[in-house]
Amino acid sequence: MSLFTSSAASAASPSIGSIPASSIPAPTGNGVMTVKVMNGTNGAYSDSQIYWGVLGINPDTGRWSYLDLNGNLQPISTALNDAPGHLTKNGANYANIYHKISDAPWVSLPRITSGRMFLCVGSPCYIKTYDNGFAGPDINNPTDPNLNVYFDFVEFTVDATGYHGNTTRVDGFGFPIQHRLVNKAGNYDKTVGELESETRAGLFSKYANEVPSEFKSLATVQAPYRIVAPIHGSFAAGRENANYFAGYSNLSTQDIFRCDGGASDPRTCAAINRHVYNDSDWNNVSNYYKAAPANYYAKFWHDHSIDRLAYGFAYDDVNNQAAYLEVGDPKGLIIRVAW
Structure with a gap:
């Protein structure tokens, strides 16, 4: 897979801390907070080549759902794999639950349980959806369609007690990620993930x-x-x-x-x-x-990693060593895809 090269390739990508907390917009509709995915690839990929999609459980319905650009959780199903605009790879169809960075600067995020934001660079990920769940990338499967896709993910839940989320290296490393959480009161603004100085x-x-x-x-x-x-x-x-x-x-x-x-x-x-x-x-x-x-x-x-915090194995949160953030009054979530 070749990398996209632009005239801005030599220019440094914006830092995740360069966005003033005061500029984070308020959510709309049922949104609790807003989310932004940033391009930190230093010109290796354009905004239209970085894909992201959120899958999780809608706490109001108990249904597995995906987040649309309007901040609504849409139920997933087996039929979604063949719906208009679906993805196809190696003769198989997959649900298209993705957005590009270029599609919107901010998206509202409602309450969601067991949420996972898939980040895919150069190509979307290929995930089968079903009426009662989904089949994510399986790097142990030699025929998995995502083996030759650059992907990573962030995990989170947004509930009545706030935002709870983390980056994770429990299964592997696709590319550097920074994960910033800001609250409404203005007394919480923290970032975890790989150091921005790392490529x-x-x-x-x-x-x-x-x-x-x-x-x-x-x-x-x-x-x-x-x-x-x-x-x-x-x-x-x-x-x-x-x-x-x-x-x-x-x-x-x-x-x-x-x-x-x-x-x-x-x-x-x-x-x-x-x-x-x-x-x-x-x-x-x-x-x-x-x-x-x-x-x-x-x-x-x-x-x-920032502050030496990382999820290197399943219980790396013991003694507060994991790249984990939570706050009761979340305002904004910023995810930076680096390269």
Whole structure:
């Protein structure tokens, strides 16, 4: 896939903090807050080549829905895959629930449960919708139509207690993302995600140079599209690093990376991934990832993220280490797609 090049390619992309909080517009209709997706690709892609779409549960109806440009949640269905304007790839049809950055500067966001904003660069993502849910990208499926699509996502819920959301590296890394949340009272304005000084190519290079040998192939197995999480690479059952945590824990390496099965207790899973399981203080951040075996994939994202906060594995929120934001009176959400 070739990259779009424009005459502005040498110009720096706007910072996510360059938008004054006072300029965030009020939502319309049933909106609780407004959302903006920013182009931070430094000219690699135009605004019309960056796609985003929100899927989640409408709390008023209990139906899985997608967000339209008017800020309304429209119910999804199996029929949506064949509706006018649908997407097609490899002879199969997919629902078109996407917008381009160029379509609108801000969109109202109503209350939504288990919301996921898919971010797709150069091409939309290909997601099958059904009457009772959807089938998102599956990077373990060798025939998944999204394997050669640059994509990432942000997760959030907007409910009666406010906005709760995060960026995540639990499954992989597609491109740098910054996630900014501003409140109405004017006393909350925070950003998480990868550092804006990082580039996608730079992160791939740094990853190869900084992680131990066991973790290096995670950046090559699905290159150039993504760096995958350990469980999706050589640490899966039957693979060369399937017993990586043997000798440090009697739990399976797969359960540890997934925080599943015997490692389903959040604090235990976090302590093993961070290699502090045998320490007396599991909350001492300065001791995290000091020795092997440890989740050096997760460590890498902490090392290259704002305030060293990242969701490198499922329970990385233990001891407040995740790239997570929440506020009771949300005004605006700004997502910057970087490159």
